[in-house]
Amino acid sequence: MHPRVLEVTQRLIERSRPTRERYLALIDAAASEGPQRGRLQCANFAHGVAGCTSTTDKQRLRLMDEANVAIVSAYNDMLSAHQPYEHFPELIKQALREIGSVGQFAGGVPAMCDGVTQGEAGMELSLASREVIALSTAIALSHNMFDAALYLGICDKIVPGLLLGALRFGHLPGVFVPGGPMPSGISNKEKAEVRQLFAEGKATREQLLESEMKSYHSPGTCTFYGTANTNQMMVEIMGLQLPGSSFVNPYTPLRDELTREAARRAARMSRQGGEFMPLGRIIDEKAIINSVVALNATGGSTNHTLHIPAIAQAAGIQLTWQDMAELSEVVPLLARVYPNGKDDVNHFHAAGGVGFLVRTLLEAGLLHEDVNTVAGHGLQRYTREPFLEDGRLAWRDGSAQSLDESILRPVSRPFSAEGGLRVMQGNLGRGVTKVSAVAPEHQVVEAPARVFHDQAELAAAFKAGELERDFIAVVRFQGPKANGMPELHKLTPFLGVLQDRGFKVALVTDGRMSGASGKVPAAIHVCPEAIDGGPLARVRDGDLIRVDGIEGRLEVLVDPTDWAAREAVAAPEDKGVGCGRELFAFMRAAFSSAEQGASAFTSSLEGLK
Known part of the structure; x- marks a missing residue:
């Protein structure tokens, strides 16, 4: 391991020891009580299962050795990134039934689009929406009916808000489920040029609108490397999403199978599934440090200087800006994705994506490998990429080399010696x-x-x-x-x-x-x-x-x-x-x-x- 990464990690562990120990004691106490629905009064339990349209689901929920997985979703069909979530709950429920488990849609959380509210009065609600999402997540899980949870969210305040809420129920295993980016539209260079021409009065509103609609053109996450896609990269490297799942386009067979596998993993991570791993044990000091390293290595969103400290604190971890800056001094910049470069996240994914990024950072001793993840112990698992083999999901070793060094580079040939x-x-x-x-x-x-x-x-x-x-x-x-x-x-x-x-x-x-x-x-x-x-x-x-x-x-x-x-x-x-x-x-x-x-x-x- 790089000595600076070790130094900052150890300092963070020592600084956080009292609050982290208290947090772990809270979630361990909650986990030790067993399936919460088994402790509910009969009328309470009846309310909790009355909405099940499947008699089989109702019967399974009466058995404490069957896992009930909460679905918490930020679906709405105004946000392009979240529109694909419309069909995810049925995929999830069916995948869970096939392995003898149950999925219940526990609750929805609001999801606003900063792109729509930019410069408008509604933008003043944006940061507050993170706290509202955290509160909504807590309400969704407060029924104590669940053994694990799936969190469906992508964009700016949504993933941090889901994490803040989920960590207060950190005794539950949890898997984050991405939706994927929209296919690439017009080039980012062309889009930026039209915006500047409009600002100078040299392009009409009609020309600007045409350019923007060619850029933001279909369901899926916006393809520039802003907060939404930084969220996806970050939660994958923290081990909260399946390896290689962040940037697979929506409405593809691979995307749907990854969603089914996320459901299966959540059930297996429950106590009933035999591989118990609560969310609060995945998000620890090493995972937080890994997220900061990845943020710096990719030139990610500055919004995460707000979000990562808030997420860390929710897990009893006291991260500071100084910690983040000291890591930036030794973490090289390995990615150039718009607005830091000309290409978008689809090109980043094709060049090697998160798998290559994890591989080169691990080889340089800049990431902690010995961490818990939803895919099992060890970050080495995140050097792999998913594919379909006769319609079934499998993983293979990801690229050992960048396929386009104008977008993604190894530690030995960085764009810059520091993260910036x-x-x-x-x-x-x-x-x-x-x-x-x-x-x-x-x-x-x-x-x-x-x-x-x-x-x-x-x-x-x-x-x-x-x-x-x-x-x-x-x-x-x-x-x-x-x-x-x-x-x-x-x-x-x-x-x-x-x-x-x-x-x-x-x-x-x-x-x-x-x-x-x-x-x-x-x-x-x-x-x-x-x-x-x-x-x-x-x-x-x-x-x-x-x-x-x-x-x-x-x-x-x-x-x-x-x-x-x-x-x-x-x-x-x-x-x-x-x-x-x-x-x-x-x-x-x-x-x-x-x-x-x-x-x-x-x-x-x-x-x-």
């Missing part, structure tokens, strides 16, 4: 940046500040021709407590155009830019956030700011005496009304800082300490 994730800190607070897609000449920017209180203000200034110069955009009051921390994707085309015109530009914000952020340097998730009186609330137009992605510095270059004497500006008038935002005011007030996962559950998990 850094903690940014200085007198403006602490944040994170991802420099894997930022050209070296743009990684350090020193320029006057231009302050905005939302992305619409920046867009208006661009269209008015006020930004044709070097500047650093400070977009504040965008943190979790202020307005729910919406993504600020609408900034990307404008800042990208200005950078292409030769101006030195960067972004500093207490908000998010997500996994689709690209070539413009950005210090994001800055905390303390402005609404809490953080330093961003004291920045004025014209202040000289330095964003140094190489050294990880985030500083305002103002006389220290003058800076200390400044008062923070007040937050703009609260606009958190409409589109349901007022319903989430209590949650915004409860959110922790970005560094603590921007979670409403931080205080509720204090009992682990």
Whole structure:
């Protein structure tokens, strides 16, 4: 093992020991009680099986040696990624009946699309939806009828939310079931060019719409390497999905057979199945470290600097941004997938995908191999890839070489010696940046500040021709407590155009830019956030700011005496009304800082300490 990976892992184990021990004691106590439905009163049990349309299922549920598998799904047919889940429950139930088990649809969780709500009022509910999904998952499992669970979810906040909820029932075995990406549409290069032309007023709305619909064109996950596909890569490497299953396209025979096998694995991992392995024993410190290594090796979504710490905490593990950044220093960048490259996740999968990635990282000692997974003990199993042999699912050794080194490379020939994730800190607070897609000449920017209180203000200034110069955009009051921390994707085309015109530009914000952020340097998730009186609330137009992605510095270059004497500006008038935002005011007030996962559950998990 690489000494840095060992060092960070051991430090994480020691730091987490009290809370991890408490968490394991909780799930072990729950697991020791046996099948919960066997302890229900007769009327309670009757309610739990009344909806079964199969008499055989009802009879099996009366037998405590038969496994009942919960299905928790984020299906809706508005999200392209989740539309394929419509037919998964029947596949799952039939696969379980064939092995003498039962599947019950335990509950649905909401699934919103950040792509649809981008720049709209609904985006202010996006991060909060993660907490709602966790709560919905807990409600689905609260009936105590189940011996294992299948979690059907893909996109941005959905997989983290499912995991947060599932870990509170960590005594249950659990398998995550992907749906797969849509087939590739037009090239990402062409799509990005049309977006920039539209931002400059050189393309019509009709041309932009045609381009977007050729890109997002069918059921399946969007094919760029944003948060959704980072989720899939991450949960596979954490051992929560079947090997090689993340990027198999929907509505294919292989996809359907992988879904059936996920159901069978969940049943086998139950106490009745004889291979008992609860979810809380799969997600441990080593699995968390593996997820961070994979995030860095692939240049994945910066949203996971929020999600992975929150997930870790739900399992009693105290991960920090510093841990993540120290791993980034020694984990090479092995993948270039749009927006960090020109190709999409289908090309990544064809080039060797997760199997090759795991193989080369294991050989370099950068991943822990001795971990529990849904496929059995040992991460070596995840170097294999699935295929159909006479209609039956089988696995074979994955590629030992990348089939396209413009997309995926071995550790010996990386795109960069480091992952590109850094903690940014200085007198403006602490944040994170991802420099894997930022050209070296743009990684350090020193320029006057231009302050905005939302992305619409920046867009208006661009269209008015006020930004044709070097500047650093400070977009504040965008943190979790202020307005729910919406993504600020609408900034990307404008800042990208200005950078292409030769101006030195960067972004500093207490908000998010997500996994689709690209070539413009950005210090994001800055905390303390402005609404809490953080330093961003004291920045004025014209202040000289330095964003140094190489050294990880985030500083305002103002006389220290003058800076200390400044008062923070007040937050703009609260606009958190409409589109349901007022319903989430209590949650915004409860959110922790970005560094603590921007979670409403931080205080509720204090009992682990």
